[in-house]
Amino acid sequence: MDTMKICRTHPTRTEPACTILALCLVLVSCSSDPDPPVQDMGTQEDVSSSVDFSTQDDLSTSEDLGTSEDLSDLEDLPDPDPSVLDQTLDALRQDFEAERLRIANETESGWPLATEQGYLVVTDSTEFTHIAGDFDGWQGQALTQDTGFRWAVISEGRAYKFLRIQDETQSNWAADIWSRAYGWDENGPISYLRSSIASEAHRERFFQIGTQTVSRRTVRVWVPSGEPTALIYAHDGQNLFEPDAINGGWRLNESAPEGLMIVGVDNTPERFQDYTHTTDNATGSSVGGGADAYLAMIKDQVRPLIAQHYGEPAKVGMMGSSLGGLVSLYAALTQTSDYDFVASLSGTAGWGSIDAQNQTIIDLFEAAAKPEIRIYIDSGGFGDCADSDGDGIEDDGDGTDNYCENKQLEAVLLNKGFVAGVDFWHWHEPGAPHNESAWADRVFRPLAAFLE
Incomplete structure (x- = not known):
């Protein structure tokens, strides 16, 4: 895959994607104010002419918001259910081998696992640092280090592989041996998102x-x-x-x-x-x-x-x-x-x-x-x-x-x-x-x- 590379600064030139990323980082780091920037809402006259500030009488006729006793009842409401992603990551931290096998065999998608945020991929190999595929033009997305494993959430795509960057010019690629859907290309074994080839x-x-x-x-x-x-x-x-x-x-x-x-x-x-x-x-x-x-x-x-x-x-x-x-x-x-x-x-x-x-x-x-x-x-x-x-x-x-x-x-x-x-x-x-x-x-x- 000589056309597949990780976006990074070259000693003699800068990749286009890296230039954009570097510019974004400069713009963020230039502000010494820790608070987020406030959108310009115009002059006071502009604001008063565009927004109807209700009178006290208007407010008094608004919907009854309830007493403090009513509001205290909210404290007894259960927390929102955790997302599939959060639940899965917690289960992997508790027993990685058992949860990985359960997802591989029992879920509809297998690995990568479909979640609300995208497709979750995991590996317990310390060799791989990134994941790349059709979802990012084979540029590479860093894996997140967790308790005994690494993971990433990727977007919809067809094929993907794990990646280890060795230096500026050399990288190692490997298929996900736990992917539900798999096959071969000109470079050997490759992993697929099941939904993309169904x-x-x-x-x-x-x-x-x-x-x-x-x-x-x-x-x-x-x-x-x-x-x-x-x-x-x-x-x-x-x-x-x-x-x-x-x-x-x-x-x-x-x-x-x-x-x-x-x-x-x-x-x-x-x-x-x-x-x-x-x-x-x-x-x-x-x-x-x-x-x-x-x-x-x-x-x-x-x-x-x-x-x-x-x-x-x-x-x-x-x-x-x-x-x-x-x-x-x-x-x-x-x-x-x-x-x-x-x-x-x-x-x-x-x-x-x-x-x-x-x-x-x-x-x-x-x-x-x-x-x-x-x-x-x-x-x-x-x-x-x-x-x-x-x-x-x-x-x-x-x-x-x-x-x-x-x-x-x-x-x-x-x-x-x-x-x-x-x-x-x-x-x-x-x-x-x-x-x-x-x-x-x-x-x-x-x-x-x-x-x-």
């Missing part, structure tokens, strides 16, 4: 969503430009919309059809635990089995939050890849009535039999009655499929990208009564690798099936 498709987020048993995480939302007509929950949320995501991410912001809202639930270091229905020894030790708690967290925490802020369309689905695909398939069996559709891209359908002898999702579908839900599965890779260890799962050949396990699952689902092209879809992308870039290239397929 009519556009954009990203929003909520923070520290979880339970006592499921780790807290960020929930990201792709908000369509119009009224949402369908909603799909997707796992590995930090890989869905962000240009700095691993392998370029899913780029769902580019492929999302009009009217589709996408809620991305971030993963955590407990990904193996959250996304699997049983344990396996895939990592060298037994891990997994927390899918029920994770899916309950989405149902009881995430979905009410999304409904509170955006409402919930009639059509709701779930989608994921790899282990995220596995937990989506598990939801089709255990939360069938909560979703209309699930999609599994390169789903780890053999989990439970990789280095253990537990039930796989293939086994669970085979044992269950046909669930009334629509299902999409796919894979890349290829190879020969085999069950050399006799555990019933064809995962012992040289197939890659879970190709063999998903072919086996396809056969089970068709045998259960699913009908291809009606309530079941299977796609094979020969040779496609097991990564986000490959899923981004074909995610339009499950989205199209969902919206049919």
Whole structure:
């Protein structure tokens, strides 16, 4: 942002805005009289000819102002309610972390917070000294130091960033990591006032969503430009919309059809635990089995939050890849009535039999009655499929990208009564690798099936 700078005096020249500011300061400081200047009301004759000074008789006929006893009753009136700004600042001083989180997740605007005076922004970082944005032509407004945090009230604008001035020629810029609406520009992450982009498709987020048993995480939302007509929950949320995501991410912001809202639930270091229905020894030790708690967290925490802020369309689905695909398939069996559709891209359908002898999702579908839900599965890779260890799962050949396990699952689902092209879809992308870039290239397929 080489065009963005703070207004200040340069050794060899003065910025125009600084000249005006300096002139104003000189005019104020030149007066030795501490009282404010009195407006010139003209001569006595001028005043007497323009203002009707009432007689004593006139005054005696004016409205009865009441006795001193009546006036004393005013002392018992409650103080006016403090403003949203004052209340918020007081709450931040009492418990900054709790109040910041409450505003981020529970208020309509999130951060920046809409107040009577403008939009309140806060930071607990000591690095930043100013905030700049469209609201001030990216010139910079000083942050006010408070008890453990800094704040400013800014006017309506589109984008903003925090700023640290290093010297006359160098400044550091950073997005507000707590802003509800956010995105990227040519210089990296940037923060938005939610009200300024409400009519556009954009990203929003909520923070520290979880339970006592499921780790807290960020929930990201792709908000369509119009009224949402369908909603799909997707796992590995930090890989869905962000240009700095691993392998370029899913780029769902580019492929999302009009009217589709996408809620991305971030993963955590407990990904193996959250996304699997049983344990396996895939990592060298037994891990997994927390899918029920994770899916309950989405149902009881995430979905009410999304409904509170955006409402919930009639059509709701779930989608994921790899282990995220596995937990989506598990939801089709255990939360069938909560979703209309699930999609599994390169789903780890053999989990439970990789280095253990537990039930796989293939086994669970085979044992269950046909669930009334629509299902999409796919894979890349290829190879020969085999069950050399006799555990019933064809995962012992040289197939890659879970190709063999998903072919086996396809056969089970068709045998259960699913009908291809009606309530079941299977796609094979020969040779496609097991990564986000490959899923981004074909995610339009499950989205199209969902919206049919």
